[in-house]
Amino acid sequence: MKIAVIKQGDPSQIxxxxxxxxRQLVFxxxxxxxxxxxxxxxxxxxxxxxxxxxxxxxxxxxxxxAVGAWRTLPLxxxxxxxxxxxxxxxxxxxxxxxxxxxxxxxxxxxxxxxGPVIEAYEGDQVRITLNNNLGQDTTVHWHGLAIPADQxxxxxxxxxxxxxxxxxxxxxxxxxxxxxxxPHPHGSTPEQVYRGLAGAFIVRSRTxxxxxxxxxxxxxxxxxxxxxxxxxxxxxxxxxxxREGNQVLVNGAYQPVDTVAPGTTERWRVFNASNGRYTRLxxxxxxxxxxxxxxxxxxxxxxxxxxxxxxxxxGELVVRAPPSSGQKLVLRTLTYNRGVMVPVSPxxxxxxxxxxxxxxxxxxxxPASLPAPLPLPNNLAMTQTLVLSDMGMGMGMMGGSxxxxxxxxxxxxxxxxxxxxxxxGVAEEWIVHNSGMMDHPLHIHGTAFQLVASSRANSAxxxxxxxxMDVVNLTPGEQIRIRLRIATPGRRMxxxxxxxxEAQGMMGVINVSA
Ligand code: C2O
Ligand code: CU
Ligand code: CU
Numbered sequence: 052m053k054i055a056v057i058k059q060g061d062p063s064q065i066x067x068x069x070x071x072x073x074r075q076l077v078f079x080x081x082x083x084x085x086x087x088x089x090x091x092x093x094x095x096x097x098x099x100x101x102x103x104x105x106x107x108x109x110x111x112x113x114x115x116x117a118v119g120a121w122r123t124l125p126l127x128x129x130x131x132x133x134x135x136x137x138x139x140x141x142x143x144x145x146x147x148x149x150x151x152x153x154x155x156x157x158x159x160x161x162x163x164x165x166g167p168v169i170e171a172y173e174g175d176q177v178r179i180t181l182n183n184n185l186g187q188d189t190t191v192h193w194h195g196l197a198i199p200a201d202q203x204x205x206x207x208x209x210x211x212x213x214x215x216x217x218x219x220x221x222x223x224x225x226x227x228x229x230x231x232x233x234p235h236p237h238g239s240t241p242e243q244v245y246r247g248l249a250g251a252f253i254v255r256s257r258t259x260x261x262x263x264x265x266x267x268x269x270x271x272x273x274x275x276x277x278x279x280x281x282x283x284x285x286x287x288x289x290x291x292x293x294r295e296g297n298q299v300l301v302n303g304a305y306q307p308v309d310t311v312a313p314g315t316t317e318r319w320r321v322f323n324a325s326n327g328r329y330t331r332l333x334x335x336x337x338x339x340x341x342x343x344x345x346x347x348x349x350x351x352x353x354x355x356x357x358x359x360x361x362x363x364x365x366g367e368l369v370v371r372a373p374p375s376s377g378q379k380l381v382l383r384t385l386t387y388n389r390g391v392m393v394p395v396s397p398x399x400x401x402x403x404x405x406x407x408x409x410x411x412x413x414x415x416x417x418p419a420s421l422p423a424p425l426p427l428p429n430n431l432a433m434t435q436t437l438v439l440s441d442m443g444m445g446m447g448m449m450g451g452s453x454x455x456x457x458x459x460x461x462x463x464x465x466x467x468x469x470x471x472x473x474x475x476g477v478a479e480e481w482i483v484h485n486s487g488m489m490d491h492p493l494h495i496h497g498t499a500f501q502l503v504a505s506s507r508a509n510s511a512x513x514x515x516x517x518x519x520m521d522v523v524n525l526t527p528g529e530q531i532r533i534r535l536r537i538a539t540p541g542r543r544m545x546x547x548x549x550x551x552x553e554a555q556g557m558m559g560v561i562n563v564s565a
Contacts (some may be wrong), residue, residue, distance in 0.1 A: 068496050108548060116149040116274075121309035121402070122302040124251065124268060127167035128364040135178070140191065142234070142248060143184035147303070153280035157247035164303055165270045165324065166232070166250025173227050173256050179218045183210045189243060192235035193252060194363065195346040195521040197223050197497055200541025200563070205496075206237035206468045207542070223538070225424070227256035228346030229320045229365040231270075237466065241326050241550040245273070245294055246282055249324040254346070259343065260418040264318040264369065269382070269402065270359075274298040275326035285551065291456070292325025292391040292489070293362070293549035299384065301402050308402065312409035314374035318342070320367050321382075323360040326550040328396060329490070329524075331387040332358045332366070336373055336380040340417065343367035347499050347519035348421040355514055361388065361492035361524040363548035372404060374411045382406040390489035390527055424519045427534035429481040435471055436460075439547065439557070440526060441487035455557065457547065463556025469542070470559035478536040485525035491557070494522045494548040500535035522548050540565040 081525060131137035145159035160166030171177060172382055183189050188211055192204035199221035201208070205494050210216045230252040234243040251270050275296035289321040301307055311317070332339070333356070341355045342348060345365050358366050372380055381403045389395075443455040443463075455463055462470070471481065480503070485491055498521040506529055510516055515523065525531060546558030 052163075060084060082288045111259055113115050116298055116300070116305035117151060118306045118308065119304045119511050121153070122271065122304040124299070124302050125161075125163065125167045126167060127169045127250075130169070131178075133343065134175060136169070137174045137178045138169070139182065140166065140181040141184060142189055142191075143182075144186070145247075147247070149274060149276065149298070149300075149303075149305070150280050155276065155280055155282060156531070157282065158243055159247050160250055164247030164249070165272060166248065168250060168268060169232065169252040171222055171223050171252075173224050173254055176221050177219065180215055180515055181210055181218065182215045183212055185243070186212050187213060187239065189234045189239075189248070190236055191218060191219070191228065191232050192496075193220075194494075195228070195230040195365075195499065196220075196252070196254070197226060197499075197538055199539055200497060200543055203496055203541075204235045205542065205544060206235055206240075209236050222254050224423075227254045227259060227422075229253060229322065230346050231322055231324060231365070231366055233324070233361075235544070238554050241285060241294065241554050243530045244324070244550055245275075245285075245296070251320070251322055253320065256422070257420075260421060261318055261369070264316055265416065266320065268320045268322070269301050270322045270324060271330055271401065272303070273328045274299045274300055288393055289327070290551050290555060293387070293551045295325070295328045295396050296489060297396075299325075299330075299399050299401060306400050306402060308515040309404045310371050310407045311375050311404055312412050313378070313406040314372060314412040314414065315367060315406075316371040316412065316415040318367060318369055320365065321358075321360065322365045323362055325362050327362060329387045329389055330360045330401075332360065332382060332401075333385055334370065334380060334382050335367075335562040336378060337370050340369040340404060341366060342369055342417075342421055343512055344515060344518050345499060345520040345522060348423045350423040351420050352417045353514050357385065358514075360441070361490070361522055362550065363492060363494050363522040364520070364524075367519065372406050372415060374414075376406050376408045378406045390487075394422075394524065397400045407437045424499065424501075427478045427515065427536065429503075431478055431534060433482065434473075434479040435481040437481060437483045437493070437545075438492045439483070439485045439487055439493065441489050441491070441552070441557075457552045457557035459545075459547075459557055459559050462559070464546070464553075464560075466560070468560060469562035471545075471561040472538055473561055473563045475540045475563050475565055476536060476538055478534055480532060480534050482530060482532055483523075483525060484530045485527055488527050490524055490526050491552065492522045492524045492548040493545065495535065495545045495561070496521075496543040497539070497541075497563075498535055500533040500536045500552065502533055503529060504532040506530040510549075526554045537561070539563070
């Protein structure tokens with residue numbers, strides 16, 4: 052907010068514009084520092100904010116959630132017998148307790164955020180009833196699952212406020228992996244997600260080679276509270292950059308802590324359900340062994356020093372706690388410059404696990420190979436070139452409307468238009484080029500695609516190369532080749548998974564014919 056004031060004793064009597072929001076930010080940062088005792092959770096420093104040459108969001112957090120115990124997410128109750136998964140999700144406003152003594156108004160599935168974890172088996176017949184009590188249109192999109200297009204929560208099929216619908220589909224054999232669900236209504240996906248609507252969806256296999264490992268789910272969301280402890284709306288800068296909050300939560304908790312026996316080997320399923328924040332994961336205390344990206348296993352376990360998860364992405368890691376008591380594992384996210392016009396979010400701690408005094412658990416040998424999808428043929432016709440752009444007519448982003456700035460092949464989303472035609476079950480190869488100034492994570496519905504090449508110099512060591520994913524990040528100037536096949540007919544979305552970009556039109560429709 053800009054206010055004009057007359058400076059006392061100034062003979063010229065020229066009003067001076069003071070940026071009130073910037074002053075509030077500075078104070079908020081200091082106040083938070085005092086409250087948190089420099090606990091490492093601060094995401095704003097007055098210095099970095101002052102150095103920004105652009106207006107800052109009107110309100111950043113003056114409130115910091117307290118560090119809490121590890122939160123195990125509730126499971127969505129299956130009311131059917133084996134072979135079926137039948138349940139109800141109710142989307143409605145609710146109150147959350149991020150900060151003690153403050154009820155933060157959120158949107159919740161079944162009363163909480165993140166929503167309950169859905170756990171079903173390959174081959175299961177799923178019937179999930181959505182009750183929409185939000186007071187606005189919504190849908191549920193089953194991110195990454197290869198299910199029929201008309202059950203996939205497309206923006207063209209809204210569930211009106213006050214109504215219900217059933218989503219009915221079966222989980223394909225071979226689809227075991229980590230997925231998630233979130234709303235996908237036309238235009239309001241970013242708000243519904245940052246207000247709390249998102250949950251994990253695990254598809255299990257009866258022949259999972261890692262089934263012996265205890266599991267930990269880390270569902271990462273990004274919260275921005277205003278000075279009254281309420282979720283702050285998106286600003287013009289959020290629309291341009293993709294919203295980043297300033298409290299990164301894991302399972303709805305702030306920097307949760309947990310304890311395990313020394314030497315415990317766990318499988319971590321990590322979900323980045325943020326609108327715009329990238330998590331560049333590093334682990335202190337043990338190596339990270341990557342076993343899956345998005346919903347698909349890698350061909351074999353791969354030790355990685357860091358793992359970048361763009362919004363919408365998942366990674367599965369196998370981690371062995373240190374084999375002695377009193378040691379720590381700390382998962383953190385490093386800074387990542389994705390071309391934003393605001394200060395890059397600082398590195399933050401995500402969670403911490405300490406080893407107890409219990410007996411040491413022996414190391415667990417991992418299988419040499421994992422059930423990765425079969426590679427797609429390498430003699431495919433090159434059928435599409437997609438060009439992602441963030442430099443359309445809204446360029447000069449301070450001006451308010453960004454309509455037309457975020458495009459794919461020069462076009463903004465039109466729900467009535469088919470952008471791409473494919474034949475069900477027929478594999479193709481596409482070139483995707485990011486001609487913009489920012490990173491953009493491309494997501495395609497209803498399938499996982501194989502990344503077969505990238506123009507990035509370091510691609511040979513990139514764990515994504517030849518892996519199957521449903522979101523792939525493209526850095527500015529990067530060109531990639533992907534192979535994909537969509538099994539069933541219908542209209543499918545493809546879009547940037549920075550949700551603010553998606554909502555402004557960086558999305559298209561693939562019409563898959565029978
Ligand atoms: Cu996770 Cu079209 O979305
Ligand atoms: Cu999706
Ligand atoms: Cu984007």
